[in-house]
Amino acid sequence: MGKPEFVYVTYIATTPEKLWSALLDPNLTAQYWQHENVSDWKAGSKWEHRAFDGARTLRLVGRVVESKPPRRLVLTWAYPDDTVPEEKQSRVTFDLEPAGGVVRLTVTHENFQPESEMFDRIRNGWPKVLSSLKSLLETGRALPELW
Amino acid sequence: MDDVFKALASPARRRLLDALRAHNGLTLRALCTHLDMSRQAVTQHLERLEQANLVATVRRGREKLHYLNPVPIHAIYERWIRKYDRRPLEALRDLKRRLEGEDDG
Numbered sequence: 001m002g003k004p005e006f007v008y009v010t011y012i013a014t015t016p017e018k019l020w021s022a023l024l025d026p027n028l029t030a031q032y033w034q035h036e037n038v039s040d041w042k043a044g045s046k047w048e049h050r051a052f053d054g055a056r057t058l059r060l061v062g063r064v065v066e067s068k069p070p071r072r073l074v075l076t077w078a079y080p081d082d083t084v085p086e087e088k089q090s091r092v093t094f095d096l097e098p099a100g101g102v103v104r105l106t107v108t109h110e111n112f113q114p115e116s117e118m119f120d121r122i123r124n125g126w127p128k129v130l131s132s133l134k135s136l137l138e139t140g141r142a143l144p145e146l147w
Numbered sequence: 148m149d150d151v152f153k154a155l156a157s158p159a160r161r162r163l164l165d166a167l168r169a170h171n172g173l174t175l176r177a178l179c180t181h182l183d184m185s186r187q188a189v190t191q192h193l194e195r196l197e198q199a200n201l202v203a204t205v206r207r208g209r210e211k212l213h214y215l216n217p218v219p220i221h222a223i224y225e226r227w228i229r230k231y232d233r234r235p236l237e238a239l240r241d242l243k244r245r246l247e248g249e250d251d252g
Contacts, residue, residue, distance in 0.1 A: 003172045003205075003207055003212055004172060004205060004212075004214075005171060005172070006171065006214065007171075007172075007203040007204075007205055007212075007214035007216065008203065008214075008216055008217075008218055009200055009203040009216050009218065010200075010218045011200065106203065108205065126218075127217045127218050127220075127221035128221065130218050130221075131218065131221045131222055131225055134222075135225075143225060
């Protein structure tokens with residue numbers, strides 16, 4: 001794998017355990033991401049990212065590559081109609097590190113296909129999702145109308 | 148948030164962020180070439196930007212790569228801009244650009 005395309009960092013006043021469950025619990029992701037992340041989150045399992053609407057539209061799919069609660073989660077990240085083999089799909093890593101009473105969350109997104117439509121979409125998406133996640137954990141309120 | 152505004156209050160650092168927006172994941176050496184700035188100056192600016200969390204770094208092998216981290220800027224946007232009507236502000240910005248030509252913001 002080459003160098004990552006995107007690296008995002010945010011500091012959140014919470015614990016690694018709470019942040020970990022905020023990434024994986026569909027009830028919480030529905031609040032700040034307006035999507036549900038669904039899986040049993042074991043290494044090798046599939047995961048789904050579904051819109052939190054009546055139709056539960058499937059937006060993203062992937063596999064859990066690595067899961068070390070509450071420190072590191074690696075997922076493949078693809079559109080449901082993507083036909084490229086799994087090893088060529090984009091990959092997202094969440095690293096959670098305690099940093100002086102807060103948690104430093106680093107999101108690394110890499111391994112994009114050339115000319116990928118996902119590249120432009122996620123460029124705007126991650127800062128919103130991370131701001132909303134921080135807001136929910138620190139104030140109890142997520143950002144409204146994210147998308 | 149003070150750190151963010153202080154870090155952004157420098158044309159050189161804004162240029163540095165622009166360079167990373169165009170080419171994310173640059174090494175120090177590549178940044179110096181892109182910006183035509185001394186190694187020492189770029190190092191100092193990067194320190195300020197990292198402190199403000201506007202630049203994130205990762206290590207790949209022996210290289211340290213630098214990334215634009217727009218998350219703090221997004222927080223500013225959420226606090227002061229999104230609540231107001233974004234579209235009239237964009238129209239004003241476009242008008243200013245057309246009348247004055249591009250500036251460095």
